[in-house]
Amino acid sequence: MDGLETRELRYFVAVAEELHFGRAAERLNMAQPPLSRAVQQLERRLGVVLLDRDRRGVSLTAAGAAMLAEARLALDAVDAVVRRTRRAAAPTPGLVLTTKAGASHELLKRLLDAYAARPGAVEVDVLLCEIGGQGQLLRNGSADVALVHSPFDVLTGLDTVEIVTEGQVAIVPAAHPLAQRTSLTVAEVSDVPGLPIARWPQHDGTYPPGPGPEVRTQSQLAQLVALGRTLLVIPGSSRAWQWPEHVAVPVVDAPEVTTLLAWPAGARSAALDGLLETAAHLAASASS
Amino acid sequence: MDGLETRELRYFVAVAEELHFGRAAERLNMAQPPLSRAVQQLERRLGVVLLDRDRRGVSLTAAGAAMLAEARLALDAVDAVVRRTRRAAAPTPGLVLTTKAGASHELLKRLLDAYAARPGAVEVDVLLCEIGGQGQLLRNGSADVALVHSPFDVLTGLDTVEIVTEGQVAIVPAAHPLAQRTSLTVAEVSDVPGLPIARWPQHDGTYPPGPGPEVRTQSQLAQLVALGRTLLVIPGSSRAWQWPEHVAVPVVDAPEVTTLLAWPAGARSAALDGLLETAAHLAASASS
């Protein structure tokens, strides 16, 4: 009846992502025939057609698409078992905190310092990740807690505690006329001639179309602003990495950004509780 | 390095729950020796000691306890793959809504009627579960959405939308002096001589100690109240199942109860969106 092994899930995910048995088999370091067979067996056992093998290629059925999403979550959960178990077994368990490189640097520093001063504090490793990558790292057990920014980061499935809410600033090249302003509006900074918004890679690694430069890292972005090629709008506290060639101008009508600590729902531990309490104190002192 | 099959997780969970290789093997319908071997291999591959095999029995190490919690979540996620895939493949996919038997009956009826009247509404199956069982059913894919009650039900990992907030009433035997009152306080209904609060089974199936009667179902409870053996405090809308021998008295200082729809974070679908929208309308009309 049931039983479904993770091997079968991995096979299906590979095929569903590649939409090509040969390439999927290559990715799995195996030959194509056993992969075809395994997926057929999976479909028979589920009693569900997951893939349409038409002439000229493979495509997902509706059920296959549903299964792909669920299977990814399940595989993440299985990976999380290994990672969290290994960390729980470490001589000094510690915590892993993940955040976007460069974001909320000052706040993070205050949080870590305050937590380290607590009695019974454990070591906190900081794991820098790409934009929007925190959720994945929490789900697959690579991290215990993340510093995230609402409304930018997806928070579904995570418990959170707010730390601070703040306005946003535009980072513009010092030489640009906008740098003279004391405040700006969203309308003024969107679609500035000669300063197109930079484009970040999407989930599949490709870039959306548009006039702005393609970037992968914060430092690339910083340099591009310094070169007068783009501008960006970020939370005020992120200006820590501002260059001499940058000018920060408040954007008065930009949506407020809330910095939060997020953790996988239900994955509390004594160490995490300590960090959350520290964060709550920080939030209280910041708002007073 | 990685790899971990669900079979290994099932084996470990069985042993960790039974704390006895023989019984665990019996539960798994296999012999004890291969089970011992499999768990040993698992420990070697992880490089982590999960179980202490002391004289007189088996016990979990700290890492083993952590792994047990994670493994249960992962196995639920794998089960969810099967259930949700099968449902997605059904000719008419439908939605499965779960709730505690007897709770918010009127509200549920209004919600389902209103949703059924929507264009494009799919069939909604109602799955009645035991107290507090909704989270498990959502996690393992047995249900798509649940009707839950804050602060009673655990909401971690679930996205929610509020429907209605209401006060609580005490359900007391009509023959009891308290039935004459027009309002009560928490202090008055806790520890009433001769009317001890009923006890519900815990997660492991055993009952907490105390003077109250042991119950498993709402109808048992209803009968016990009618017999004058206990009283209970529940949301006002739950009085639908009130008997002639019951009297409902508002408890003025009891915490308010919020009825919500909850669903696994990130598991949105077109059908679910329709139901949530209906619930939002219901909430708006109820508050106005």
Added chain:
DNA sequence: TAGCGGTGATACCGGTGGGGTATCAGTCCC
């Protein structure tokens, strides 16, 4: 239309390893 490249499915085979039985090795208890 015949050939060819490319795709997934089928046929068959060998080795690994998961699961079985039989037994051993401790421990506790009378």
Added chain:
DNA sequence: GGGACTGATACCCCACCGGTATCACCGCTA
């Protein structure tokens, strides 16, 4: 010290996973 009980070890077998070889089907092209 013997028996009951528990988990570990020894050994065996065969199911099944993965490999190679090949087929069947389609579309393109000359």
